[in-house]
Structures are given as structure tokens and as C-alpha cells.
Amino acid sequence: MKKVFALALTGALCLSLLAGCSSAASGSGSATAAAGELNLFAFGEMFPQEVLDGFTQETGIKVNYSTFDTDETMLSRLETSKGGDYDVVIADDYIIKTAIDEGLVSELDKDQIPNLGNVNPVYQGQFFDPEDKYTVPHGAGVMTIVYDPALVGKEITSYEDLWDASLADNLAIIGNYRVIDGMALKLMGESYNVEDPAVIQSAGEKLLELAPNIRAIQDANTQDLLISGEVAAAVMYTSQTYLAKINRSDLEIAYPSEGLGFGLMAQFVPVNAPNKDAAYQFINYLLDPEVSKQCFEYMGYYCTNQAAEELFDDATKELLVLPEDFLSSNDIEMIQPVSAEAEEAHMQVWTEFKSACGQ
Amino acid sequence: MKKRSKLWLTVVPLYVFTLLFVLGPMIYMVVLSFQTRAEVWGVVNEFTLDNYKNIFHPVYLQTFAESFKLAITSTLFIVAIGYPFGYFMAKLSPVWKKRMMLLLMIPFWTSSLIRMYGWIIIFRANGTLDKLLMGLGLTQSPLKLLYTYPAVVVGMVYALLQFMIFAVYSSAEKLDWSLVEAARDLGASPWQAFRTVTLKLTLPGLLSGVILTFIPSMGLFFIADILGGNKVVLVGSLIQDQLMKAHNWPFAAALSVALMIMTTLMIALYKRVTHSEELEGLL
Numbered sequence: 001m002k003k004v005f006a007l008a009l010t011g012a013l014c015l016s017l018l019a020g021c022s023s024a025a026s027g028s029g030s031a032t033a034a035a036g037e038l039n040l041f042a043f044g045e046m047f048p049q050e051v052l053d054g055f056t057q058e059t060g061i062k063v064n065y066s067t068f069d070t071d072e073t074m075l076s077r078l079e080t081s082k083g084g085d086y087d088v089v090i091a092d093d094y095i096i097k098t099a100i101d102e103g104l105v106s107e108l109d110k111d112q113i114p115n116l117g118n119v120n121p122v123y124q125g126q127f128f129d130p131e132d133k134y135t136v137p138h139g140a141g142v143m144t145i146v147y148d149p150a151l152v153g154k155e156i157t158s159y160e161d162l163w164d165a166s167l168a169d170n171l172a173i174i175g176n177y178r179v180i181d182g183m184a185l186k187l188m189g190e191s192y193n194v195e196d197p198a199v200i201q202s203a204g205e206k207l208l209e210l211a212p213n214i215r216a217i218q219d220a221n222t223q224d225l226l227i228s229g230e231v232a233a234a235v236m237y238t239s240q241t242y243l244a245k246i247n248r249s250d251l252e253i254a255y256p257s258e259g260l261g262f263g264l265m266a267q268f269v270p271v272n273a274p275n276k277d278a279a280y281q282f283i284n285y286l287l288d289p290e291v292s293k294q295c296f297e298y299m300g301y302y303c304t305n306q307a308a309e310e311l312f313d314d315a316t317k318e319l320l321v322l323p324e325d326f327l328s329s330n331d332i333e334m335i336q337p338v339s340a341e342a343e344e345a346h347m348q349v350w351t352e353f354k355s356a357c358g359q
Numbered sequence: 360m361k362k363r364s365k366l367w368l369t370v371v372p373l374y375v376f377t378l379l380f381v382l383g384p385m386i387y388m389v390v391l392s393f394q395t396r397a398e399v400w401g402v403v404n405e406f407t408l409d410n411y412k413n414i415f416h417p418v419y420l421q422t423f424a425e426s427f428k429l430a431i432t433s434t435l436f437i438v439a440i441g442y443p444f445g446y447f448m449a450k451l452s453p454v455w456k457k458r459m460m461l462l463l464m465i466p467f468w469t470s471s472l473i474r475m476y477g478w479i480i481i482f483r484a485n486g487t488l489d490k491l492l493m494g495l496g497l498t499q500s501p502l503k504l505l506y507t508y509p510a511v512v513v514g515m516v517y518a519l520l521q522f523m524i525f526a527v528y529s530s531a532e533k534l535d536w537s538l539v540e541a542a543r544d545l546g547a548s549p550w551q552a553f554r555t556v557t558l559k560l561t562l563p564g565l566l567s568g569v570i571l572t573f574i575p576s577m578g579l580f581f582i583a584d585i586l587g588g589n590k591v592v593l594v595g596s597l598i599q600d601q602l603m604k605a606h607n608w609p610f611a612a613a614l615s616v617a618l619m620i621m622t623t624l625m626i627a628l629y630k631r632v633t634h635s636e637e638l639e640g641l642l
Contacts (some may be wrong), residue, residue, distance in 0.1 A: 070603060075400065098400050169503060175589060177604060216506045216588030228486045230505065340398050347605045349590060353417045355425065358508065358590035 037062045038278040041074060042090035043265075055285050055324045061278045071095035071200035078104050083271035087279035090138050093264045094337050097128035105134045106271040112280035115287035118307035122327050126264060127336055135266035136283055140300030140322070141238035142332070143179050143261040145254040146223075146245070151232035158257045159183045162233065167213045172234040174224065175219040177350035178335050179261050180208065183235070186258040193336045204349030211356035226251065242300030243317050259331035265301065297322050392612035402608055419597065419614075429583070430576040433515035437523045437572045440516065442565060445527025446557075449534070464522050471518055475585045478517070482510050482586070506588030514582040519575060521574035523568035530564020531557075543636040563633050570629050574622045594618050 013241050038055075044067040068074045078089070083104040091099075099105050102250045110116055116136065123137040139164075147156050152167070155216045162171060162183070173180055182192040184203035194200065223244035226234045236244070244251055267286070269279045285291055292308035302322050303309060309321045326332075338346075395405040413419065448459050466474060481487045481507040492498045504510055534557065542552040558565075580595030589596070594614060601611035 051614070070605070072400075072606060172588075175604075177600075214588075214590065215503075218589060228484060340396060343605060344607070347601070347607070348416065348418050351422065351597060351600070354590060354596075355418075355421055355592045358425075358587065358592065 004251055036060065036278075038088065038275060039086045039283055040088050040090075040282070041064045041068065041077070041086040042088075043067060044069075046090065046299050048127045048293070048294055051286075051291055051294050051298075054291065055282060058285065059278075059281055061253060061275075061281065063282075075099060078270060081270075081272075084274060086270050087273040087275050088267055088282050089270060090265055090267045093126060093128045093266065093334060096135060096266055096268060097337065100128065104271055105268045106276070107133050108136070108269065108283075109280065112277075113287070115307075118287045118289065118292070118305050120304050120306040120309075120328050123264060123304045127264055127334060129266070134353045135268045136287070137264055137266050137304040138286065139265040139296065140304055141263045141265075142177065142255070142322075143182075143235060144241045145233060145235055145256060146226060146241050146251050147233035147254065148226065148229070148248075149250070149252050151229070155253045155254070158234060158254075159187050160258070161254075162213065162235070163187075163210055165212075167233060169213065169215050170232040171210075171213045172216045172218060172222055172224055172231040172236075173214060174236055174240075175217050177346055180235070180353070181349055182261055182335065183207075183256075183258075183347050184210070184243045184257070189258075192261055192333050193338055197341055200342060200345040200349055204345075204352060207349060207353045208248065208356050209359070211353060214357040217354060217357065220251060223247070225310070238302060239300035245319055255330060259333060262327075262332045262334050264304070264334070361502065362611075364493030377562055386633070388612045388615055391609055392616050394609045396607050396609050400606065407609075411611055411617075412609045414613060420599045422592050422594050423617075425591060426577050426595070428513065429511065429591065429593065430573050433512055433576050434569055434573045436512065436516045437520055438565070438569065441520050441528050441568060441572075445524045446518075446531050446561065446563070448524065449531035463524060467521070472581065472585075475514055475582055478510070478514055478586055479505060485493060486627050505586065506585065506590065508591065511583050511587040511591055514586040515576050515579065517570040518579060518582060522571040522575075526568035527564045527570055530561040534560050566629055566633055570626060575617065577622065594615060 038061050040063055042065070047065065052065060056062055058217065068077070072095070074089065074091050075095055075098060078086070078099060079102070083106075096105070101137060105282070113136070119137055121233075123140055124132050129135045145156055145159075145162065149155075151170070154161075154166075156162070161167075178192065181200065181203055184206040185192060185194060185199070187201060187206060188199075190199055190203065216225060221240070222234055223235050223240040225231045226236075226244050227247050234240075234244075241253060245253065267283055269276060269283075273279050286295065287305060287307075289307040290312055292303065292305035293311040296303045296308065297312070297316060297320070300320070303312075303320045309317065312320055375609070391402065392410055393406055393408070394408045395403045396411075397403045414423075448456065451459060479486075481488075484501040484503065484505070486505075488504060489498070489501045492502070493500075538560070539552050542556045545553065565576050577593070577597045580593045580599065583589075583591040583593050584596060592615075598611045598614045598618075601607045601614065
């Protein structure tokens with residue numbers, strides 16, 4: 001009897017395993033939604049609930065918001081579904097280039113996006129989509145240095161200042177190795193996207209001199225270290241800078257004189273999107289000035305919607321709208337994919353640097 | 360005979376499970392480690408040994424050395440604290456043994472990640488420990504405790520101590536105390552009796568505790584990341600960087616294979632030393 005029971009139990013277990021598989025499969029299958037649903041795929045915490053609810057109220061289309069942690073996760077999901085499953089995707093510039101090259105992105109039907117004229121033209125025509133055929137910008141970021149004047153005791157204006165011995169064990173940086181290696185490259189007057197491994201190596205040597213100043217390397221919530229006084233200065237993403245300034249207005253922002261790394265997020269419609277009509281409606285909706293304002297205040301990236309700029313109050317505007325001549329007057333460069341060889345050199349430099357920080 | 364064949368059926372799910380979820384990924388990883396990374400994204404099906412050659416680059420070998428250093432340091436502290444703990448726990452009354460066991464288990468109900476964040480609150484500038492030390496007048500200004508090597512070691516010891524305690528405890532509990540008494544009766548000093556009888560008989564527990572703490576500490580890179588501010592680069596963090604940041608999956612796979620070979624050797628060594636087939640305290 002016992003054995004029969006055991007057999008039945010194992011059978012049940014196997015069945016539940018199989019059931020698990022099939023329900024998982026149908027889960028992704030149901031993403032090929034019927035009309036009236038929009039499958040949105042983006043980073044987490046990009047949209048306040050009011051914005052998503054507002055879209056449903058306006059159009060009757062239900063929004064299924066799925067999130068990813070890294071651009072690479074997004075790309076592999078898109079590859080698996082052959083450009084299907086999702087209607088609107090928002091991701092970073094460099095990965096969109098790969099997605100376009102792989103034929104996973106559909107050309108936009110601009111007639112269906114009347115609000116397209118609201119986009120600030122300075123953010124258009126970038127390397128990943130030079131003719132704006134596939135994407136609509138949704139947020140820009142530059143790498144900034146944020147510091148606590150009370151703890152630093154002098155003005156920071158350049159990357160060079162970060163190397164100063166007075167900042168010993170007092171600097172937090174993000175863990176993006178292209179950005180951090182890039183600081184040393186910029187100090188040497190090189191491009192972020194340099195391909196010569198020898199140049200990257202020598203930037204690595206320069207970077208090793210920075211190691212004694214590093215208190216922590218952290219990607220998530222880097223601003224907390226600055227807010228709590230754990231560090232005196234930090235190299236951060238725009239959204240973190242925004243949060244730091246909102247929490248402590250006494251912190252100073254510096255745009256390093258040697259040059260800035262610049263990145264863009266953009267929306268696109270995958271080539272086999274199940275509900276393209278809904279996708280266009282959503283993109284158009286996000287370009288509405290009032291909706292844009294809510295989105296950018298929520299995520300803390302630079303506003304790419306020109307029509308929304310006037311809606312921010314002055315303090316927020318200073319944080320979320322780049323001055324008109326900012327992009328043209330500063331040495332700004334987008335970080336683009338480099339060859340495997342250069343990538344390998346970056347990785348060695350980065351690993352060596354991290355180890356040196358711990359010594 | 361018929362009965363036996365039916366009994367065998369019940370083992371099938373186990374085999375299926377092992378094949379699907381253990382052997383499958385393992386084979387996938389080994390195959391991946393011999394492939395070439397694609398120029399921009401993904402993997403090309405082209406045989407190469409470069410991934411393994413790459414491990415011998417000084418920068419990457421350094422991370423193996425660093426992992427060993429941290430694993431040895433934490434294991435030494437864990438032995439120093441865990442062995443006496445487990446030993447004396449075995450001498451408690453049955454009721455207190457159970458209570459002790461429960462107290463040791465309760466922290467496991469919370470995610471280890473969250474427990475590590477607890478340490479951040481203790482260690483950070485003007486955190487609990489700083490306030491305590493300053494309140495007692497021992498220090499004047501906040502110490503920089505977080506993001507240091509000792510902070511990482513504390514996290515490691517905290518995360519893995521229980522494994523040592525349980526391993527030693529299960530060994531010490533089985534110990535026949537009359538043997539110790541016999542040694543004492545025959546004129547051995549307490550220290551001699553401990554060294555020649557107790558230690559020898561609890562050695563399997565101690566060694567399996569070492570295995571159970573040393574091997575995970577080679578891989579617990581998130582502790583070094585959280586409490587060490589990403590500045591202690593272990594093999595685990597290198598693998599993560601290669602996977603998530605450099606997108607060099609084949610190299611990440613090769614590093615994982617190397618790490619697995621090393622841990623397998625450690626277990627083989629354990630078996631040679633103790634002549635036992637299973638880890639004490641595990642079963």
C-alpha cells in the first residue's frame with residue numbers, strides 16, 4: 001500500500017513538474033495578446049502607476065508592464081521571441097543598435113505618432129538610429145560627479161580632481177567599467193570608444209593611481225553613500241544624481257571638463273509586435289507633455305521631450321532639463337560598442353583596478 | 360523480483376531530475392567553455408582553448424589567489440569559533456540542545472542577502488557600532504568600518520558559522536564520553552585526553568565543517584560585494600562581471616569549470632584524509 005502511495009506521489013510530482021512547464025510556456029504564449037492589451041517591456045521603476053492607468057482610461061487598452069534588469073536580458077528575450085511578444089520596448093542606445101542590426105526592430109510609421117514633433121531634436125539622429133527610422137528617445141543621461149562641499153573643501157571641476165590625494169578613501173563610483181575606464185581615457189585626451197588595446201592598458205595604469213581614493217564600487221543606490229556621508233564624492237548615473245540632489249540640496253554637481261559620457265534610452269516597436277496599433281498609441285501617449293513630465297520626474301533622467309520642459313518647476317527643471325547649448329558646448333561622447341579585443345582589454349583593466357582598490 | 364522493479368520506478372524522477380537540472384547545465388557549461396565569443400553579442404560555435412589560457416593571465420590568477428586567501432581566513436575564524444561552540448553544545452542537556460538548534464536555525468528563515476544588509480546598518484558611518492563606540496567614549500569620530508576587508512570576513516564568518524557548528528556538533532554528540540574518562544583514568548591530562556581522544560574522534564566533523572564552509576566561501580561573492588564595496592575581487596565576482604558586463608560567456612564558463620574542478624579536488628582530498636564517503640553533518 002505504502003509503495004502504491006509512493007508511486008502515486010512521485011507520479012503526481014512529475015505531473016506537477018510538467019504542468020509547471022506547460023503553464024510557463026502558455027504564460028509566454030499569452031503575451032501574444034488579443035486586441036486591447038499592450039505588452040510593455042522596460043527597466044523597472046520607469047513609470048508611475050498613474051501614467052499606465054491614464055493610458056488605459058484614455059484608450060481602453062490594458063498595459064502589461066514586464067521589466068528587465070539588464071539590456072542583455074531584454075535582447076535575449078527578444079531574440080527568443082523573434083521580435084514578438086512585446087509591443088513597446090524601452091532600452092539603452094547600444095543594445096538597440098544590436099537589435100536593429102539583427103532585424104528585430106520594426107520601422108516606425110510616423111503618421112501614427114502625431115506627437116513626434118515634441119521630441120527635442122538634439123537627442124535625435126544618434127549613432128544607433130541615424131535617420132530616426134526606428135526609435136523615439138525616452139530619457140538621456142550623462143555621467144556626473146556629485147560631491148559634498150563641506151567634506152571636500154574645494155571645488156571639483158574635472159576628473160583630474162578625483163585623483164587628488166585629499167579624496168583618499170572617500171570616493172564612490174558606479175560599476176560600469178566603460179564609464180570608469182573612460183574617465184582615465186578622457187584624462188589622457190582619448191575617446192571613450194578607443195579600439196587600441198595599448199591605449200586602454202595605459203588608461204588602466206592611470207586608473208590604478210585612483211584606487212586609493214575608492215571607498216566603494218556600487219551600481220545600485222550609489223547616491224545613498226553620498227547622502228549618508230559615507231563618501232565625500234561620487235561618480236554616478238543621472239537618475240542617482242537626481243535622487244541625491246532631491247535628498248540633499250547642498251550637494252554640488254560637477255560636469256568634468258575633460259568630457260562627458262552620454263547615453264540615451266529610446267522606445268521601439270519589435271518587428272513582430274502582436275499589437276502595433278496599441279504600440280503607436282502608447283508611444284504617442286508618452287510624448288504628451290503632461291505625461292512626459294510625470295515620467296521624467298519619476299525616473300530622474302534628462303527630459304527628451306521639448307514640449308514638456310516648460311511644465312517643470314524651476315528647481316526640477318534645473319535637474320531634468322539640460323541647458324540648450326549643453327550638448328554642443330561640452331565634449332560629449334556616446335559610449336558605443338567596441339571590438340572583442342578592446343572589450344577584453346577593458347575587462348582586464350577593470351579587474352586589476354577593482355583588486356587594487358581592495359589592497 | 361517484480362517488487363524490486365517497481366521500487367526502481369520510484370527512483371526514476373530522481374534520475375530525471377539529476378539529468379535535467381544538474382548534468383544538463385553542467386554539460387552545457389563545459390561545452391560553452393570551449394566556444395568562442397561573438398564579436399558583438401552571443402557565442403560562436405568555434406572550438407578554442409583560449410578561454411582556459413586566459414585564466415592564467417596574472418590579473419585573473421590573482422582573483423583565484425584572493426578567493427583562496429579570503430576562504431582560508433574566514434575558515435580559520437569559523438573553526439576557532441565554531442568548534443568550541445559545537446563541542447560544548449553537544450554537552451548540553453537535551454532540552455537546551457533543541458533550543459540551541461532552534462536559535463541557530465532562526466536566522467536562516469531570513470534571506471542571507473537581507474542579513475548582510477543588516478551588517479551594513481551596523482558598520483556604516485554613524486551606524487550602530489559607531490554610535491556605540493562613540494557613546495562609550497572609545498572613539499571620537501566615525502570609523503570607516505564598512506567596505507573594508509575585516510567587514511567582509513565578518514560577513515563570511517556570520518554567513519557560514521552555522522555549518523561548522525552543526526558538523527562539529529553531530530560529531531561530538533556521537534562521541535563516547537567513556538573513552539575520554541578512560542583516558543583520564545589512565546593518567547592523561549585534560550589537554551592530552553582532548554588531543555588524543557576527543558579531537559581525533561570529532562575530526563571528521565571538523566573536517567566536513569571545513570569543507571562545508573571553505574567551498575561556499577570560494578563562491579559567496581555577494582558578501583564581498585556588499586560589505587567590501589566590490590573591492591575584493593573573487594572568482595565569483597569575476598564570473599559575474601564576465602557574464603553580465605563583458606558578455607564573455609565562454610570565459611565565464613571556463614572560470615566556473617576551473618572553480619568546480621578545484622572544489623572537487625578539495626572534496627577528494629577530504630575523502631583521502633578521513634577515509635569517509637559522506638560529509639558528516641550533511642546527512
